Amino acid sequence: MSKHQASAPDGLEARYQGVIEATVDGVIIIDEAGRIETFNSAAERIFGYRADEVLGQNVAILMPKPDATQHDAYMQRYLAGGEPRIIGIGRQVLGRRKSGEVFPLELGVGEIDDLTPRRFIGTVRDITRRRQLEDALAAREQELSQLLDHAPIGIFAAASSGRIVQVNPAFCALTGYEDAALLNTTVSDLTVPEDRNYLREAYVDVFEGITPACQCRLRWTHRDGGIIHVELHVATVASGTPLVIGQVLDRTEQVRSERESREVSARLAHAGRVSTLGEMASAIAHEINQPLTAISAFAQATRRILERGEPDVAMLRETLESIGAQALRAGDVVRRIRGFVSNRDSARTAADLNDIVAGALEFADFDLRAHEVSVLTRYAPGLPPVVVDPLQIQQVCLNLVRNAIDAMDAQAPATRRLEIITSGGNNGVVLRCTDSGPGVPADMRSRLFQPFQTTKAEGMGMGLSISASIVAAHGGRLRYADDAADGACFVMELPAALE
Amino acid sequence: MTADAALPTVFIVDDDLAVRQSLSLLIRSMSLPVETFESAQDFLGRGDPARPGCLVLDIRMPGMSGLELQDELARRDFSLPVIFITGHGDIGMAVRAMKSGAVDFIEKPFNDQVLLERINQAIELDRVRRAERGELADIASRLQLLSPREREVMERIVAGQANKVIAIDLGLSERTVEIHRAKVMAKTGAGSLAELVSMVTRMNGNGG
Numbered sequence A: 001m002s003k004h005q006a007s008a009p010d011g012l013e014a015r016y017q018g019v020i021e022a023t024v025d026g027v028i029i030i031d032e033a034g035r036i037e038t039f040n041s042a043a044e045r046i047f048g049y050r051a052d053e054v055l056g057q058n059v060a061i062l063m064p065k066p067d068a069t070q071h072d073a074y075m076q077r078y079l080a081g082g083e084p085r086i087i088g089i090g091r092q093v094l095g096r097r098k099s100g101e102v103f104p105l106e107l108g109v110g111e112i113d114d115l116t117p118r119r120f121i122g123t124v125r126d127i128t129r130r131r132q133l134e135d136a137l138a139a140r141e142q143e144l145s146q147l148l149d150h151a152p153i154g155i156f157a158a159a160s161s162g163r164i165v166q167v168n169p170a171f172c173a174l175t176g177y178e179d180a181a182l183l184n185t186t187v188s189d190l191t192v193p194e195d196r197n198y199l200r201e202a203y204v205d206v207f208e209g210i211t212p213a214c215q216c217r218l219r220w221t222h223r224d225g226g227i228i229h230v231e232l233h234v235a236t237v238a239s240g241t242p243l244v245i246g247q248v249l250d251r252t253e254q255v256r257s258e259r260e261s262r263e264v265s266a267r268l269a270h271a272g273r274v275s276t277l278g279e280m281a282s283a284i285a286h287e288i289n290q291p292l293t294a295i296s297a298f299a300q301a302t303r304r305i306l307e308r309g310e311p312d313v314a315m316l317r318e319t320l321e322s323i324g325a326q327a328l329r330a331g332d333v334v335r336r337i338r339g340f341v342s343n344r345d346s347a348r349t350a351a352d353l354n355d356i357v358a359g360a361l362e363f364a365d366f367d368l369r370a371h372e373v374s375v376l377t378r379y380a381p382g383l384p385p386v387v388v389d390p391l392q393i394q395q396v397c398l399n400l401v402r403n404a405i406d407a408m409d410a411q412a413p414a415t416r417r418l419e420i421i422t423s424g425g426n427n428g429v430v431l432r433c434t435d436s437g438p439g440v441p442a443d444m445r446s447r448l449f450q451p452f453q454t455t456k457a458e459g460m461g462m463g464l465s466i467s468a469s470i471v472a473a474h475g476g477r478l479r480y481a482d483d484a485a486d487g488a489c490f491v492m493e494l495p496a497a498l499e
Numbered sequence B: 001m002t003a004d005a006a007l008p009t010v011f012i013v014d015d016d017l018a019v020r021q022s023l024s025l026l027i028r029s030m031s032l033p034v035e036t037f038e039s040a041q042d043f044l045g046r047g048d049p050a051r052p053g054c055l056v057l058d059i060r061m062p063g064m065s066g067l068e069l070q071d072e073l074a075r076r077d078f079s080l081p082v083i084f085i086t087g088h089g090d091i092g093m094a095v096r097a098m099k100s101g102a103v104d105f106i107e108k109p110f111n112d113q114v115l116l117e118r119i120n121q122a123i124e125l126d127r128v129r130r131a132e133r134g135e136l137a138d139i140a141s142r143l144q145l146l147s148p149r150e151r152e153v154m155e156r157i158v159a160g161q162a163n164k165v166i167a168i169d170l171g172l173s174e175r176t177v178e179i180h181r182a183k184v185m186a187k188t189g190a191g192s193l194a195e196l197v198s199m200v201t202r203m204n205g206n207g208g
Helices: A014-022 A041-047 A067-079 A128-150 A169-175 A193-207 A252-308 A313-342 A353-370 A390-407 A463-473 B017-028 B040-046 B066-075 B091-099 B112-143 B148-158 B163-170 B174-188 B193-205
Strands: A026-031 A036-039 A091-096 A102-112 A119-126 A154-159 A164-167 A213-221 A227-236 A243-250 A349-351 A374-378 A386-388 A417-425 A428-435 A477-480 A489-495 B009-013 B034-037 B053-058 B082-086 B104-107
Touching: A026 A041, A041 A091, A041 A119, A067 A091, A102 A128, A154 A169, A169 A227, A169 A243, A193 A213, A193 A227, A193 A243, A227 A252, A252 A313, A252 B017, A252 B112, A313 B017, A349 A353, A349 A390, A353 A374, A353 A390, A353 A417, A353 A428, A386 A390, A386 A489, A390 A417, A390 A428, A390 A463, A390 A489, A463 A477, A463 A489, B009 B017, B009 B040, B017 B034, B017 B112, B034 B040, B040 B066, B053 B066, B053 B112, B066 B082, B066 B091, B082 B091, B082 B112, B091 B104, B104 B112, B112 B174, B112 B193, B148 B163, B148 B174, B148 B193, B163 B174, B174 B193
Parallel strands: A374 A417, B009 B034, B009 B053, B053 B082, B082 B104
Antiparallel strands: A026 A036, A026 A119, A091 A102, A102 A119, A154 A164, A154 A243, A213 A227, A227 A243, A349 A386, A417 A428, A428 A489, A477 A489
């Protein structure tokens, strides 16, 4: 047994010595008794011993306990014919440097069995650095996982097929599903059918690398069947894997409160208009009632005076003149109403009937939904413009819709249907408003547009009368269509604007 | 037009000149005296609570409304019965007016027969109320004539005590009680014990 640092065991060819020296891994050769015979430079670097310090020493000095105390026993067991536990297998074990520092190393052991006595060759690689990196990575992963678990917003990862591969608890809470159930679904599955195209467009751009990230607002279906409003942010993972990370914000509450505030303002605006019409009708009623009261009282007084005999002719003449004057006064009130309705030319502008009707329906939206009326609209495209006061025409449309709602109130909600159709023709535009109510009895139709005709307990009977005046003032016509199969059908015709 | 102040008169308060004139003519054609006022303030200024009749009041007037005038008259102990005339849609106000003591309301324009009936009823009500108030005032003045001792004796008579009991209670002779009793009957003008009881009850019932 040589004591030379690089000395090879007897019979080992010198050329192997060069190979062993040049190997980047530590190489240690021991004999059957565990004594170190070869200790290359890499091993010196790893363990901090010079070769001459360890040659001839039991290899156990390179190990911490318990391996250090058991190593001899391991070898004897193997030499006695035991199964190899490390030879030809390799494993990660702990080493011990000269400084006493214990460190992880990757060990491979082979047997040189063509020599007698037998030798064992070990290659060692210091994996301290690698282990540190692995640990750091594991810690980082742990942190990320904590972050995901406690994130208040839903987060998911999805493959390019859209299939969800990972979700966090907030995502599960948002959708109502267990994560196991979600892993087999796609984002599209969660999205309501109407919004899927929109999602696809946004999603595809991200997957195809057209944009690095996208954001869209969608409606998803909760496990309980309810609709949840979400804002979805999707971004590709930078590593270039076909994976996207999505973040999901729950906007349901926000959407609900926005809608509520919209409904309140629509209701207020609506109430404002309706009460204006109601107050106007009441004021008109009072204005007309005064001269009527006077006329009636004068006439009755005249009759009484005549019945008494020997009438004062001068006084009777005066009374008749008063009656005439009061009749003219009533006529004057009527003229003023007409003027109020038609004397608004300044507000007239070229407008699209479809826009006006859509605006009226928006105003009536709250009432329509409150009364569970289903609305079918068919807007003819490319209608010629009409020159109107859009507010007044909208008021007419709103009045028709409100009448329809009232007319259908007594029947089952499922049968409440309102059909709004616009069309062009005869140098004008036409709106047909048809409800599924009982319709207007034939004997009522001729008086429909006269004031104070109403079938409603609380109605003034002024709506259709004023509406008809407004439409007439615009050169159009509001009529009842007798041809409707069932329900009431009102038709508003307006002339198209001249070129 | 201010013919006889003692004759029941229809007082009309309405801001509309034509309504005032026609109503005035119609009521005069029914042979009833009429006076017209163009506002609530006008009536408060010129109206005389002593004059009998009824008030025909427009419920809707600029300035002080008919309802406010009704409240003000009640505060001033003006007891004239009120008939409101209302327009379309004033039913809520009319109900309030009735609750505040109006005798009736009629809607414009009105039927003359209905108006005449209401006016006659209101005038009759006013007459009854005034007569009642007159009688009470009369009884009060007669009771005023009694001496303290006579009043004591009267209270016991009305309570149903016999002369003997009253004499012992008040420490008088039965004869003296009989004299007091005769004076009470004479001063109050009551023809019988029943009449005396009725008088005292009405006075007490009227809040004394």
